[in-house]
Amino acid sequence: QEQLAESGGGSVQAGGSLTLACTGIKYIDCVGWFRQAPGNEREGVAADYPGGTESFYADSVKGRFTISRDVAKKTSYLQMSSLKPEDSGLYYCTTGPGSACVQPLRAAGYMTWGQGTQVTVSS
Numbered sequence: 001q002e003q004l005a006e007s008g009g010g011s012v013q014a015g016g017s018l019t020l021a022c023t024g025i026k027y028i029d030c031v032g033w034f035r036q037a038p039g040n041e042r043e044g045v046a047a048d049y050p051g052g053t054e055s056f057y058a059d060s061v062k063g064r065f066t067i068s069r070d071v072a073k074k075t076s077y078l079q080m081s082s083l084k085p086e087d088s089g090l091y092y093c094t095t096g097p098g099s100a101c102v103q104p105l106r107a108a109g110y111m112t113w114g115q116g117t118q119v120t121v122s123s
Contacts, residue, residue: 002026002112006093009117012083020078020117022093027051030101031069031076032110035119037089044105045091046078049098056104061087083121090116 008020025031032047046067048055055067066079076093093114100109 002095004093004095004112004114006091006114006117009091009119011120011122014084014121014123016083016121017079017081018083018119019080020091020093020119022076022078022114023074024114025069025074025076025093025095027071028098029095030098030104030109031067032094032096032100032104032107033067033076033078034092034094034107035087035089036092036116040089042092042107044107047101047104048076049101049104054101056101058105080119083119085121085123088119088121091119092116 004024036042052069064082094110096110
């Protein structure tokens with residue numbers, strides 16, 4: 001079973017940028033990025049279709065976050081810019097079959113999850 005490993009989290013000032021990486025993805029995977037802040041439910045922020053042919057974003061991050069993948073490196077990236085304090089949380093990478101991308105920002109369709117990487121945005 002594939003294992004996923006996130007990296008790239010850290011602490012930044014509001015307005016700053018971070019790029020998260022997730023290794024262990026496959027070309028055929030639907031890949032999602034979710035985040036969870038203390039006391040909140042896990043929410044989907046971005047996902048892309050198998051092969052990276054189409055991307056999906058939560059309204060709260062559209063225009064600021066970009067998901068991409070490097071198939072050769074088996075890595076998904078989440079580029080985050082214009083970060084806000086409300087973007088803080090533990091960010092998880094997840095993969096699933098193509099069917100997960102029918103509702104790409106819902107966790108239920110995904111099969112494998114990484115351990116998460118912490119993002120903290122200070123005002």
